[in-house]
Amino acid sequence: MRIEKLPLAMITVLRRKGKLPAASASCEDQATCSENVTDDRFSNLPDDVAHIILSFLTFKDAARVGAASKRCRQFYLSVPLVDFDAIWRGIKRTHQNKLRMMNSVDRYLFYRGDNRIQRFCISWSFVSSETENEYCDDHSRVITWIHKAVRCNVEELDVRICGLANTFSLPSCVFLSQSLRSLSVNLNTQILETPSLSFSSNILYLELINLKIADERLFKWISCCCKCIKKLQILNIAGVRNISIESSSLEHFRAWISRDLLHLNISGEKLETIDMFLWFEESYPATSSPSLKIFAPNLKNLKWKGTVGNSPNLGEFTSLEKVKLVLAPQVLDFDNVYEVLYSICCAKVLILSEETILGCFKEGSMAAPIFDNLCNLNIHCTRLDDYLVPIVVSLLRGMPNLNTLYIKARSWMLDGKTSSGFGMEYWKLQNLAFLHQLNEVTIEYSDDGSNEIQFARYILENAQNLKKMVILLHYEKKPSKVIAEMVSRSKMISTATIIIRSR
Numbered sequence: 001m002r003i004e005k006l007p008l009a010m011i012t013v014l015r016r017k018g019k020l021p022a023a024s025a026s027c028e029d030q031a032t033c034s035e036n037v038t039d040d041r042f043s044n045l046p047d048d049v050a051h052i053i054l055s056f057l058t059f060k061d062a063a064r065v066g067a068a069s070k071r072c073r074q075f076y077l078s079v080p081l082v083d084f085d086a087i088w089r090g091i092k093r094t095h096q097n098k099l100r101m102m103n104s105v106d107r108y109l110f111y112r113g114d115n116r117i118q119r120f121c122i123s124w125s126f127v128s129s130e131t132e133n134e135y136c137d138d139h140s141r142v143i144t145w146i147h148k149a150v151r152c153n154v155e156e157l158d159v160r161i162c163g164l165a166n167t168f169s170l171p172s173c174v175f176l177s178q179s180l181r182s183l184s185v186n187l188n189t190q191i192l193e194t195p196s197l198s199f200s201s202n203i204l205y206l207e208l209i210n211l212k213i214a215d216e217r218l219f220k221w222i223s224c225c226c227k228c229i230k231k232l233q234i235l236n237i238a239g240v241r242n243i244s245i246e247s248s249s250l251e252h253f254r255a256w257i258s259r260d261l262l263h264l265n266i267s268g269e270k271l272e273t274i275d276m277f278l279w280f281e282e283s284y285p286a287t288s289s290p291s292l293k294i295f296a297p298n299l300k301n302l303k304w305k306g307t308v309g310n311s312p313n314l315g316e317f318t319s320l321e322k323v324k325l326v327l328a329p330q331v332l333d334f335d336n337v338y339e340v341l342y343s344i345c346c347a348k349v350l351i352l353s354e355e356t357i358l359g360c361f362k363e364g365s366m367a368a369p370i371f372d373n374l375c376n377l378n379i380h381c382t383r384l385d386d387y388l389v390p391i392v393v394s395l396l397r398g399m400p401n402l403n404t405l406y407i408k409a410r411s412w413m414l415d416g417k418t419s420s421g422f423g424m425e426y427w428k429l430q431n432l433a434f435l436h437q438l439n440e441v442t443i444e445y446s447d448d449g450s451n452e453i454q455f456a457r458y459i460l461e462n463a464q465n466l467k468k469m470v471i472l473l474h475y476e477k478k479p480s481k482v483i484a485e486m487v488s489r490s491k492m493i494s495t496a497t498i499i500i501r502s503r
Contacts (some may be wrong), residue, residue, distance in 0.1 A: 025268035043071035050075040059084055063104070077111055080118035082149070090493065100129070102141055110147045120149040121155040126163035135165055143171055153179035162188035167214060171195035175201045175225075187211040193240070194218040197225060203230045212239035219245050258306075263291050278306040280326075308336045314343035324351040326380075327359060338369075345369040345398075354381035357391055368398040374406040383409045384451040386421040393430055402434040407452065409444040409474065422451050427458035438463040442470040444503060466496040473503040 054062050054075060055295065059082075066076025084105060113311060124142050137442060144159070149157060150173045157180060159169060168187055172179065174193050184207040191212045199362055201228055212224060222232065223246045231252040232245070241262040245253075250268040257264075258279040267474045280290030288311035298319050305326040327337060337359040344350070350371065358380070360368075377399060379390060387471070396402070445452050456471060 010232045024212050031368055043069055046403055047075065047078065048494060050479055055081055080116065082117050083090045084123060105145060108143065109145060113188050114152055117152040117154040120154045121158040123160040125128065147173060150174060150180070155179055156182040156402070158184045160186040164190040167193045170195070172199060177197035178202060181205065185209070187241040194286065195221055200225050202228050202497045204228055207233040208237055209235045211237055211238055216242055217238055219243055223247055243481050265293045267295040269298060271299055271456050274299060275303040280307045300325065308419040309338065310336065312336060312340055313339065317346055318345045320344060322349040323347040326353040326355045327356045342369045345371050347371070348373050349376040350374055351378040351380065354388065356401060357395065368395045370398045372401060374399045374402055377402055377408045378408060380408045380410065383456065386451070389422045389451055396432050396434055400433045401437050403437050403439040407444060408443045423454050424458060427455060435459065435463045436465065438466055440468045440470065441466065444472045444474065460494040460496065468497045468500045472501065474503050
């Protein structure tokens with residue numbers, strides 16, 4: 001589309017937003033002339049195309065475009081994505097400006113009528129200097145906006161509020177809405193009131209962020225009243241010690257809980273993904289210790305960071321594909337971490353942090369679980385230090401079908417420990433079975449230690465089916481040509497492609 005065929009108001013706004021290049025004076029004159037002589041092409045666009053163009057604009061700029069013509073006004077009042085998130089951007093927050101902004105929202109929603117809204121986002125900050133009457137009036141108007149969005153059969157509702165003086169309660173129409181499919185609530189650490197257990201909801205996606213839970217009945221409401229829910233995210237929530245969620249429809253669960261948590265129970269036959277950062281409460285009563293219980297027989301992906309709790313019960317996984325474990329070192333318990341590792345031994349892809357490995361094998365008396373299905377292993381460590389090598393060997397013994405190995409170093413955490421005590425003779429004595437299946441290896445080399453290079457040489461000389469080896473250098477202290485010389489003899493035995501490059 002030629003830009004001179006757009007309304008002048010649209011051209012001005014889009015250029016200010018950086019969506020169109022700056023124009024010369026002659027081009028501006030041409031656009032003005034074109035608008036005066038002929039109908040603009042923007043007004044003739046299909047509704048969905050015009051709505052996409054308007055989606056690049058803030059509420060204030062879209063209002064300006066809506067004033068350009070009757071057709072532009074129709075576009076403006078029927079956009080499916082209504083976002084008041086940036087309504088204060090570039091505006092000084094005075095009482096007068098606040099009233100002007102609230103009146104603008106009131107006026108827009110009034111003239112919009114019942115036009116369907118796909119997504120409605122409202123972000124509002126209450127001011128601490130407001131009088132009680134002003135606060136009550138502002139709160140009432142925000143609730144009214146939500147009511148009007150529901151009346152427009154909103155499908156996605158995003159509510160972000162800060163500065164609340166009391167608990168926040170969403171109107172009942174939100175939970176009773178037949179059209180609402182997604183609900184996100186962010187209260188900036190304030191308290192969310194629990195909905196009535198009589199409210200049955202069609203919500204598919206629920207996100208609770210930065211808020212306190214009034215009581216544990218909220219999770220009972222999710223379990224009993226959200227019969228269609230597929231994805232649940234509870235991020236940075238507080239005020240609740242026991243969380244229990246049982247759902248026959250839930251497929252994806254994500255939790256970030258670093259305060260107050262004592263017990264977590266998550267159950268769902270359709271669960272495919274669990275992503276959690278858990279920091280269990282340490283100052284628990286002597287009669288009650290932190291616990292985690294998961295029932296998800298069809299789980300495919302598990303990501304777990306944080307602490308373990310006492311005797312975690314992960315149930316039996318039959319479809320596990322990918323697992324990432326980054327467990328906290330200061331509270332790791334040998335038996336509990338080993339139990340976690342044993343529970344996920346059917347995984348195909350496994351990512352382990354150094355702290356997790358040390359927590360499981362630090363006593364050195366227990367053999368690693370057998371990972372028969374594992375084909376891809378990632379180890380994230382500071383480097384392949386001497387104390388870590390025997391533990392990694394113990395882990396590799398239980399992975400006979402491994403075909404991809406990645407040892408990822410964290411160069412910014414070097415601690416001066418020795419990493420050169422295990423040469424070729426040590427590795428030859430290990431007789432590791434996975435070498436016959438190994439196809440690809442990546443090793444990050446962080447400093448002057450030789451354990452990584454000796455391990456690389458051992459693989460090159462003994463992995464007959466190896467196709468590719470990548471050595472990534474963190475520093476230039478040891479040039480790539482020096483490392484190339486170290487593996488040159490091994491290369492004479494192996495047919496694998498060797499790539500040595502800077503990370």
